[in-house]
Amino acid sequence: MALVPFRLSRPYNGRKLMLASVTCICFLWFYLSFNHPYTSYSSLRAPWDAHDSAGPAPVLQDTSSEQWLEKPDIFDDPPLDSAAIRSVCAKTEWNANLTFTCNNSGGGVGNQRNSILNCLRYAISAGASMTMPRMILRNPANIADIWNRERTSFDYLFDESHFVESLRLSCPQLRILKELESNDTTPIFVTPEKLSEEITPEGIDHPEQWRDRFYGWLRNTTDVQKPVIDLDRSYLQYPIYSDPEEFALDFGKVLKFRQDTRVVATTTLRNLVQKYNLHGDFRSPTWNHTFFGVHLRTERDSQQGWPPTLYEYSKYETQSTxxxxxxxxxxxxxxxxxxxxxEEIARFAEDAKAYNLSVTTKQQLLEGEDKEKLEAFTFDQQALVDYLVLLKSSDFAGVGHSSFAWNIALWRHQLAKQRDHLNGPQLMSDELSQIYGTVRQYLEYACCLWP
Incomplete structure (x- = not known):
């Protein structure tokens, strides 16, 4: 089965006069690239593809805190170049005839993020090529309607070029393909965790044996020479710290949110600082003594999944108190x-007055064209703005049944001094974040969620 390579678009130069040497180099490069039978993301890279044309300029050491905040996008991190991931990929035996697809991720950003990363981790384990992930599009008219719906492209939530370039640098053996060319070979569906003998709250047993189990299953399933495997959604079942710690801490950095949401988040933070006259070192990963971040998880999809009559921490009263x-x-x-x-935000703002606390939101901090951009985003795209803003908060609070809150808290925990974060007094506790719930409940989040 032939595979269609993904070629990044390149800006067309209409000027007729060019230096002869540049012309020759470009001609040679295009010829070699487009005549290779298995051109992929990994092999098709031009010098101008490495970063966006309007990519981040080097940050000067003497850039002031205020100047840093004037940047249009303070979340535009460079592509990941991870020695830890590169080491794992170098030790992997790669199979050029095997391709994984990753088209079944759904839910909010915390779900989508972890599912895509798990899919990528299984592809590395098997030594397979992988098509660009796709994701299930939530019903905009009913946010609780998530599954059995149409798919949309990776850039719906994430920065595609960052993903590709990060993997080119950190796992050069992995081929990322745009799509399958035809349906001549029907993809074989598999739930990757079902190949393991046991699944506990800490994840699948013996993840180092998953590759052998997969190839044993594959031999018994098909004799196709170039199989395509359609991976089912994988969420909180891969034990991330079965890999070296440096790998686990780096792996999530291959994903970066789409640029327009990063820009709106930066504007939101800038307006927050100006409106409330906040002071601090805005170049820091978190902003000490500035604002308190809250994830109030009382939306319809949450209330259906964790009914307040059964789950104490689903109640507005419990969260707000x-x-x-x-x-x-x-x-x-x-x-x-x-x-x-x-409605619950308005209720929370009213309750906060008893504590002499001011409450604000992204909608209240944006105006004009910036607010129009926000309102043009879908529910899940707007969540990306909140996610980025909350990363910067001095202190953060969320609840234990929310992957969104766990994602933020676990990322912030990398910066915390307190290491025994799972021993109370809350479900997760350190000096930067509190995740409320019963201690040792939802162990799968701490064990299987990539920070």
Whole structure:
């Protein structure tokens, strides 16, 4: 079965006069690239493809905090160049005849992010090529309607060029393909975790044996010479720390949110600083003594999945009481609240007055064209803005049944001094974040969620 390579678009230069040497080099490069039978993301790279044309300029050491905040996109990190990932890929036996597809990720950004990363990890384990991931598009008219719906492209949430370039640098053996050329070979569907003998809250047993189990299953399933494997959604079942710690901490960095959401998040933060006259080192990963971040998880999809009648921490009263007490003790007077439930945000803002706390949201901090950009985003795209803003908060609070909150808290935990974060007093506790719930509950988030 033939595979269609993915070629990044390149800007057309209409000028007729060019130096002869440049012309020859470009001609040679195009000829070699487009005549290779298995051109892929990994092999098709031009010098101008390495970064966006308007990519980040080098940050000067003497850039002031205020100057840093004037950047249009403070979240535009360079592509990942990870020695830890490169080491794992170098030790892998790669199979040029095997391709994985990753088209079944669904849910919010926390779900999507971890599912795509798991798919990528299984592809590396098997030594397979992988098509660009696709994801299930949530119903905009009913955010609880998530599954059995149409697929959309990777760039719906994530930065495609960052993903490709990060893997080219960190795992050069892995071929990322745009798509399959035809349906001549029907993809074989498999749930990757079902190949393991046991699945616990800490993940599949013996992930180092997964490759052998996969190839044993494949031999018994098909004799196709170039099989295509359609991986089912994989969410909280791969034990991330079965890999070296440096690998686990780097792996999630191959994903970066799409540029327009990063720009809106930067504008939101800039307006937050100006509106409330906040001061601090805005170049830091988190902003000390500035604002308190809250994820109020009371939207319809959450209430259906974790009914408040059965789950204490799904209740507005439980979340708000804990959050407001934590905020009052944090020493900050401004709270940034992320939630898709507008009515509950208004209720929370009213309750916060008893603690002399001000509550704000992205909608309140943006105006004009910036607000129009935000409103043009879908529910899940708007969540990316909240996610990035909350990363910067001085102190953060969320609940234990939310992958969105866990993603933020685990990323921030890398910066924390307190290491025993799973021993109470909350479900996850350190000096930067609190995830509320029963201690040792939802162990799969701590064990199987890539930070």
């Amino acid at each position: 804990n959050y407001l007490k934590q905020a009052a003790a944090s020493g900050t007077s401004v709270m940034y609240v992320a939630s898709g439930n507008v």
